[in-house]
Amino acid sequence: MPYISTDSARLAVKSQGSINNVKWFYSQPFAIRPDPRYPDAPPTVSVTAPQAGQSFPAGGIVPISWTASDDEALRSFSILYSTDGGRTWLTLVENLLPTATDYNWITPPGTGFNDVRVRVVAIDRRFQNSSDGHTRSFRTDQSPTPTPTPMPGGIEADVAVRPNGDGAIQSDDVVQIRRFLNGTNTPDPATNEFQRADSFPFAEKGDGVLNSADVVQLRRYQNGTSPLQTAGGLTLPNGAQALTDEFNKTEAQSKSPKGNLRGVRVESISTSAGQMVTVNILVDAAGDESEYGFILDYDSGILSNPVIGAGNAGASIRSCNKAVAGQVTCSVGGFAGNNPNSADSGIGEIGAKTNQVLMTVTFTVAANAAGDTPLTLSNVNASSDAPQLFTPTAVNGTVTRFSVRQRNRMR
Numbered sequence: 001m002p003y004i005s006t007d008s009a010r011l012a013v014k015s016q017g018s019i020n021n022v023k024w025f026y027s028q029p030f031a032i033r034p035d036p037r038y039p040d041a042p043p044t045v046s047v048t049a050p051q052a053g054q055s056f057p058a059g060g061i062v063p064i065s066w067t068a069s070d071d072e073a074l075r076s077f078s079i080l081y082s083t084d085g086g087r088t089w090l091t092l093v094e095n096l097l098p099t100a101t102d103y104n105w106i107t108p109p110g111t112g113f114n115d116v117r118v119r120v121v122a123i124d125r126r127f128q129n130s131s132d133g134h135t136r137s138f139r140t141d142q143s144p145t146p147t148p149t150p151m152p153g154g155i156e157a158d159v160a161v162r163p164n165g166d167g168a169i170q171s172d173d174v175v176q177i178r179r180f181l182n183g184t185n186t187p188d189p190a191t192n193e194f195q196r197a198d199s200f201p202f203a204e205k206g207d208g209v210l211n212s213a214d215v216v217q218l219r220r221y222q223n224g225t226s227p228l229q230t231a232g233g234l235t236l237p238n239g240a241q242a243l244t245d246e247f248n249k250t251e252a253q254s255k256s257p258k259g260n261l262r263g264v265r266v267e268s269i270s271t272s273a274g275q276m277v278t279v280n281i282l283v284d285a286a287g288d289e290s291e292y293g294f295i296l297d298y299d300s301g302i303l304s305n306p307v308i309g310a311g312n313a314g315a316s317i318r319s320c321n322k323a324v325a326g327q328v329t330c331s332v333g334g335f336a337g338n339n340p341n342s343a344d345s346g347i348g349e350i351g352a353k354t355n356q357v358l359m360t361v362t363f364t365v366a367a368n369a370a371g372d373t374p375l376t377l378s379n380v381n382a383s384s385d386a387p388q389l390f391t392p393t394a395v396n397g398t399v400t401r402f403s404v405r406q407r408n409r410m411r
Contacts, residue, residue: 012024012026044130047120048065049063053137057140064079066102076123077120077122078094079119082118100340113139116138117137118133119134120133157197159173178317183321195235200217205233262284262391264282264382270402276362279397286352288349288384289383293380297377297378298373298374299326303373303399314335315332315350317334370401372401
């Protein structure tokens with residue numbers, strides 16, 4: 001008997017007639033629980049949405065909600081889904097906070113499925129788990145083909161297909177706004193492309209500056225949290241002064257409501273000339289940041305061939321432009337966690353923690369180089385899922401290069 005406490009165990013039998021003739025058979029779920037005299041009861045969980053028989057558009061949002069309790073304490077939640085009537089299950093999300101009670105599942109677009117199910121798994125402090133929802137069947141219907149919306153000047157955040165949009169807010173708009181932020185593309189001045197891209201703040205339809213808050217506002221249009229509205233606001237960037245004002249805020253404005261200092265910094269490192277060096281971009285986060293943006297400048301005569309890598313902060317999207325020698329411009333987000341106090345459960349946040357590696361940049365160091373070379377941050381910004389724009393403190397770093405002779409002397 002496995003050392004586990006669960007109500008969703010299953011037996012699986014594999015039948016194999018030949019190498020390519022394999023079939024699996026599964027039992028109905030059953031419970032494995034400790035002796036009733038064990039002083040800790042398993043958690044309880046009850047899914048309240050979706051309801052059996054409901055239908056949702058493929059590519060749309062399925063709101064999942066639940067209630068749960070435990071006699072000691074809950075540890076976390078996981079959500080699984082099935083598109084074949086519960087025969088097989090895939091993980092949708094893991095390690096949701098123990099205070100979580102809902103999650104918005106953005107289903108993939110396509111033809112849909114007739115028998116979709118979700119299973120919410122509650123895990124307690126001692127890793128006992130209980131689940132609910134697996135017997136409720138609902139369906140997803142074929143995604144409607146987006147049709148252009150006849151709005152004068154288009155709609156806010158609709159930036160794909162360029163340059164006039166297509167009347168719908170979809171994943172291609174998210175990619176395109178990131179390309180504007182990292183400098184891969186520039187809004188077309190012959191159209192109102194900048195006006196549509198500049199969507200934060202929501203009420204003002206933009207502020208004349210493109211930054212991480214515009215990415216978050218676009219995602220809120222995409223997931224339906226914010227209603228679509230006609231394009232408005234400034235048609236061109238609000239000049240250099242707007243950028244200067246945005247990024248020269250006081251230290252108090254870079255703090256969270258609890259006083260946690262937000263920061264982005266380059267971790268200094270030493271290396272040998274002619275070698276590869278990996279530089280960490282670190283963040284101190286308050287736990288409500290959903291998106292980051294920044295520019296990293298370096299001396300292209302000493303460092304070259306930047307390669308972007310993942311950190312340990314959980315950012316799944318690292319949209320960086322390296323086309324300009326001596327500069328890396330990034331828009332970083334896609335965090336899996338969800339702050340229970342956040343405004344939008346469909347947009348994740350980074351964890352509240354210091355010294356997290358947001359991402360890495362690996363350079364090739366020139367063979368004849370020695371001494372220090374600076375790595376400088378600018379236009380550092382972050383946004384919550386509200387969206388609310390933050391200005392984290394920026395700390396620059398250096399790469400110290402030792403010649404082969406210097407390195408040998410140190411040994």
